[in-house]
């Protein structure tokens with residue numbers, strides 16, 4: 001039986017943030033999401049999370065991820081040992097292996113955790129600590145071993161003597177315990193250290209036999225205590241995501257300038273140009289060309305879509321659409337096949353039928369456009385009357401002249417033509433031409449009034465002369 005416990009009750013003082021540390025955003029998720037994700041392939045029977053600082057927020061965030069999590073409250077927060085003491089009751093009947101992870105170690109690989117659990121079980125230890133040897137071990141607890149490689153003590157950086165501080169073997173904050181053995185020593189922890197806290201690391205010193213396993217790649221156990229470390233982890237995770245997709249057949253023209261989220265999926269032969277960012281859950285079909293300069297969030301793009309210098313959020317784009325440069329597709333946008341949405345066009349909560357073209361300077365909100373509609377430059381759907389939003393419907397094959405305003409609610413039939421510059425306030429029937437603008441007035445043989453008639457003062461007149 002394997003249970004996982006994630007310690008996520010701390011405040012994270014060194015982040016200097018109004019938000020709990022474990023909810024800091026990291027590579028398209030949060031710090032604690034990455035920790036949970038690394039444990040998933042182990043298929044633990046139970047998942048426990050110790051929450052405390054802003055417990056409700058942390059709990060709410062994690063619940064949304066739909067996992068079977070048991071939340072345990074630690075109030076107040078008196079250290080990592082005190083945090084694990086809160087498990088004594090919920091795990092009263094548990095007799096298996098407990099994998100404990102600090103909530104701030106996001107770079108762990110599942111394979112490493114797997115090795116740790118295996119190693120622990122085979123060695124029959126009471127505890128196995130995941131360690132690394134770091135050139136710069138500053139800030140981490142130091143792990144001391146005897147000649148038989150048994151762990152004798154873990155001493156926090158701030159509690160170390162100068163001599164002890166030279167030890168480069170550090171505690172990764174990830175441990176496998178034989179739970180009944182740990183449960184027996186937990187009540188004996190004392191707060192006789194610099195921080196006056198109960199340290200989980202002291203429990204390691206009380207257990208016998210205590211062993212350690214060294215990670216091969218020391219970056220895996222990087223802990224996040226401040227923003228510098230958070231940024232460093234972001235780099236590592238982004239690099240891993242890009243590597244994964246490069247291997248799966250995606251081209252990145254300038255990988256380091258692009259960022260990905262774990263929820264983004266790509267087809268084959270996608271080309272991602274520089275400065276392109278994916279957030280949330282996206283699917284990007286075969287042969288898409290995204291960027292340069294694009295932000296794609298929670299959207300589905302079918303095959304062969306092209307997006308250049310544009311923002312696409314909560315939108316669905318069918319095969320062969322082209323977007324940009326400088327378009328903004330907002331939530332609820334649906335583009336059917338081969339639509340073109342171009343320069344400075346904003347679309348919100350609208351469905352554009354196949355082959356619709358909206359090439360220049362438009363706003364389409366709460367609109368439904370049939371197949372093949374041509375939206376002239378500067379067309380605006382006036383969807384808001386100051387109180388509510390209203391729909392605009394345009395039938396297939398219609399053509400909207402430049403600079404038209406469609407005042408919603410309004411319905412235009414099929415194959416309608418709207419004259420340029422029209423303000424359309426009433427419905428238009430199929431095949432009609434709608435013109436709604438002032439007639440042009442032409443005054444024959446008209447001359448500008450003479451300059452002397454326009455003003456009494458000669459000096460002002462001179463200044464008013466058109467150049």
Ligand code: UD1
Nearest residue numbers: 007008009010077078079080083102103140141171173223
């Ligand atoms: C801890 C270890 C240190 C190790 C390092 C690895 C202890 C005493 N020290 O130090 O040996 O090298 O991690 O990254 O364990 N937490 C609670 N309740 C609390 C306090 C903390 O749940 O009362 C949680 C935090 O939310 C955090 C984790 O425990 O996720 C670790 O706490 P943190 O204060 O970051 O420990 P470190 O000082 O980094």
Ligand code: CA
Nearest residue numbers: 104223224225
């Ligand atoms: Ca830490």
